[in-house]
Amino acid sequence: MSDRSKSPSESSAYTENAEKLQMDWYPFTNDEKEVILHSWKVLEPHKQALGCDIYEMIFNQCPEARKLFPKMKFVNSKPDRKSCEFSFQALRFVQVIEGAVMSLDNLPALDPILDNLGRRHGKLEVNGKFRTYYWSTFLECSICIFRKTLTNSRKFPDKDVDQAIILWRYLLRDVMKKIKAGYNADISNRMTALAMDDNRSFSLPSIRKGSYTSDVR
Numbered sequence: 001m002s003d004r005s006k007s008p009s010e011s012s013a014y015t016e017n018a019e020k021l022q023m024d025w026y027p028f029t030n031d032e033k034e035v036i037l038h039s040w041k042v043l044e045p046h047k048q049a050l051g052c053d054i055y056e057m058i059f060n061q062c063p064e065a066r067k068l069f070p071k072m073k074f075v076n077s078k079p080d081r082k083s084c085e086f087s088f089q090a091l092r093f094v095q096v097i098e099g100a101v102m103s104l105d106n107l108p109a110l111d112p113i114l115d116n117l118g119r120r121h122g123k124l125e126v127n128g129k130f131r132t133y134y135w136s137t138f139l140e141c142s143i144c145i146f147r148k149t150l151t152n153s154r155k156f157p158d159k160d161v162d163q164a165i166i167l168w169r170y171l172l173r174d175v176m177k178k179i180k181a182g183y184n185a186d187i188s189n190r191m192t193a194l195a196m197d198d199n200r201s202f203s204l205p206s207i208r209k210g211s212y213t214s215d216v217r
Contacts, residue, residue, distance in 0.1 A: 025107040026170040033104045036171065039164040040101045042156045043149055047098070050145060051090025052081050057141040058134075065134060097142070100175050111178055118182025135176050142172055 028036070043050060056079055058065055066074065069089060073080040080086060096117070103110050147165050150156045156164070 025174050028104060028167070032167050035160065035164050036101060036104065036167050039150055039156060039168070042153045043146065044098070046149065047094045048087060048091050050149065051094040052086065053145045054093065054141050055079060055086065055090045057145060058137055061141065062134065062137050064131070068130065096175065097172065100171055114175060114178035115182035118179040119186035135180055139172055139176050143169055
């Protein structure tokens with residue numbers, strides 16, 4: 001059946017199902033999960049350094065992203081890696097990734113957590129600090145640092161690096177996608193609330209004027 005022959009309700013249901021499918025997690029096989037888990041054993045001992053390397057690369061790629069972290073110290077345009085704020089933010093980011101690794105057998109369980117994280121980022125957008133292209137920057141910088149770390153490790157075979165990175169991209173892409181969904185939902189809710197406030201501010205004077213006119217008559 002072509003889209004042209006669908007009724008409006010059928011087309012709407014088709015669209016909703018398509019959107020739902022787009023939001024589903026990548027269906028990792030057991031073998032693919034093992035590859036991710038094996039690579040994580042190599043990465044996990046260096047969590048803090050990983051996070052710091054990722055954030056430093058992000059700031060190099062997007063210097064404007066520094067506005068997201070007003071308490072973070074920078075020395076010669078580079079983040080102070082000894083700063084408690086920098087270490088905290090870097091580790092927290094990697095812990096989100098770690099949560100996905102630990103939930104490989106039930107990734108949808110992470111949805112509420114990632115949705116909430118995205119909604120918190122929505123507040124930064126309202127304050128003019130967040131840009132949507134940061135999502136792809138975070139993803140690409142994470143993949144780059146992961147590849148570099150695995151390649152430099154003697155504990156991970158060179159022949160397996162490419163496959164591992166492909167799978168990590170699937171996982172991190174979906175993590176970002178879930179966070180972004182919460183972010184978009186928060187922005188949408190805020191825009192709706194602002195529109196309602198504007199409507200009230202426009203309608204109240206007209207109501208008062210109408211009441212005044214009727215009273216005079």
